Amino acid sequence: MSAQSHYENHLAAFYAWMSGNFETKQQEQQDWFAGHGVSPRGNGVAIDLGAGHGLQSVSLAKLGFTVFAVDFNQHLLSELNARAGNLPVRTVLANLKDVAQYATETELITCMGDTLTHLDSIEVVKQLIGQWAALLPAGGRIALSFRDLTEELTGEQRFIPVKADDERIHTCFLEYSEGYVRVYDQLLEKRGENGYRK
Secondary structure, three states: OOHHHHHHHOHHHHHHHHHOOHHHHHHHHHHHHHHOOOOOOOOOEEEEEOOOOOHHHHHHHHOOOEEEEEEOOHHHHHHHHHHHOOOOEEEEEOOOOOHHHOOOOOOEEEEOOOOHHHOOOHHHHHHHHHHHHHHOOOOOEEEEOOOOOOOOOOHHHHEEEEEEOOOEEEEEEEEEEOOEEEEEEEEEEEOOOOOEEO
16 A cells, blocks of 8 residues: 555544644644754745644744645645644645645755655655755755664564554554565554444
């Protein structure tokens, strides 16, 4: 299953719950940007790739940017729109691999969370970074983050508890192969009084 299909058929429906309290996480992101000197210096435009439900997009807008929030999942972009309110955020339904769909003059590009690790190969990542750099003026910036999957987990370490409450339990399972890691998300949801539904 592709990353896009996985989000559309499974992950998007509980992504916001999985991510934790939005206000707390959003403020953490905003503090990170501010602490690293991220503020408008040129045309004030930022492109947030793999924007999800808006942690980075909302943070950048609050720091003074006009943000183009790009994601391939409409459910997440709808949540982002609701959270952005009157902030200068424009959502773009697009796959970040199709740069032409969101190319615009920008001084900042962000691609954070697990977005880069969803891509098909290191070669695709390298190609995209080159295309993104071409959108930036002199002095423009790219901010990237990604999960470190370089050290192979073995045995029970491959099972990662993500979040749990009285209604849901979310666990990830990692399967390592040469050159890539396959990630499985398992969600158990409590239905009625008879326990959990997988």
